[in-house]
């Protein structure tokens with residue numbers, strides 16, 4: 138199910154066929170549409186549409202183009218409108234130094250005042266930023282700093298509580314990370330489907346490559362920015378599927394993965410939709426992952442195990458550990474998947490019996506099994522467990538994290554001198570007895586990828602993989 142996080146359906150372009158446009162959106166699987174205002178009148182119209190159609194929600198605010206009109210009195214009206222139950226954000230607001238329809242100084246004042254409305258109302262903001270990156274970021278940064286309680290009730294992971302979205306994002310990856318670290322999503326429009334004029338990647342394609350889908354929302358920005366294959370014609374929310382398909386292609390995920398993850402972002406930010414139930418098995422691309430425990434002997438600083446334990450829109454925060462029978466039930470037919478993977482936010486070898494029982498069952502039923510592990514299973518179980526895994530798993534992925542025991546210990550917040558060599562012994566034994574072993578490091582900026590690759594390939598004889606840090 139798709140969500141179009143940004144469409145101006147009160148635009149005159151739809152005055153003759155809004156019903157058909159909404160119907161086509163529903164037929165295309167669009168579950169919700171967020172319709173932002175651009176001044177007082179369009180904010181009222183956005184609310185009217187939200188009252189008329191269940192799937193439409195509204196945002197209210199003055200666009201930077203209209204900032205010159207935004208007197209204090211009209212901003213008070215905006216604040217009043219924001220109490221409407223279907224108003225989910227203040228937007229769209231921001232700075233536009235490309236057209237400069239309103240003087241820049243007024244744009245900055247009106248932007249700041251509207252962020253303050255959002256803070257008083259504890260609502261998120263929808264930000265428009267065009268050729269005004271440094272001013273936009275510095276205003277947002279300052280407003281975030283001044284209001285530590287803004288959106289603080291939202292459950293946090295290692296990123297700040299989400300406070301808004303930079304819609305129709307047009308910056309590069311480094312700007313995207315700045316925005317994300319301030320507690321904002323970036324939203325991707327149909328521009329991502331455009332063929333670049335020169336034979337190189339467009340900026341937005343590069344951003345989508347480098348930023349996890351966890352931080353990305355989808356939008357059409359209807360009636361503008363119509364995606365391929367309808368480019369040149371009027372845009373409409375039904376076309377958000379083309380955006381999703383392109384993002385899925387770039388991220389090498391399924392459309393379902395993209396929508397599930399970004400819809401959870403919409404839920405966290407705007408409170409629209411629902412929070413997923415905790416799950417024992419979860420599908421990403423065509424692999425099925427098994428979430429058998431939240432316990433771990435390590436405590437990696439980058440792990441969300443003790444936080445929300447969300448991964449690609451799946452909720453892994455199980456209340457109790459499942460029995461083998463429950464895991465098997467949650468798998469269904471293992472032949473349907475490329476592989477079934479013991480994974481989750483926890484160390485599977487803590488429940489070695491379950492791994493063995495379920496792994497055997499999967500193989501008997503024609504499935505392929507992979508174990509994702511921190512490689513501490515021998516320490517955890519006080520013996521060499523690799524022989525137990527023969528005939529149970531087809532392949533093993535081990536988090537190497539670092540080739541330096543001290544750094545390894547620091548990252549995982551454990552005794553590196555003890556666990557690093559134990560992990561290496563486990564890996565070597567797995568190469569000998571199981572064969573198909575991959576060691577991964579998290580792609581942190583400036584990591585020693587080359588060194589890690591040589592170490593894994595030459596010293597251990599395993600495959601090497603750099604997995605992205607999200």
Ligand code: SF4
Nearest residue numbers: 433435437440483511
């Ligand atoms: S080893 Fe894995 S599950 Fe355990 S804390 Fe680290 S990242 Fe989380």
Ligand SMILES: [Zn+2]
Nearest residue numbers: 143145229358
């Ligand atoms: Zn807009």
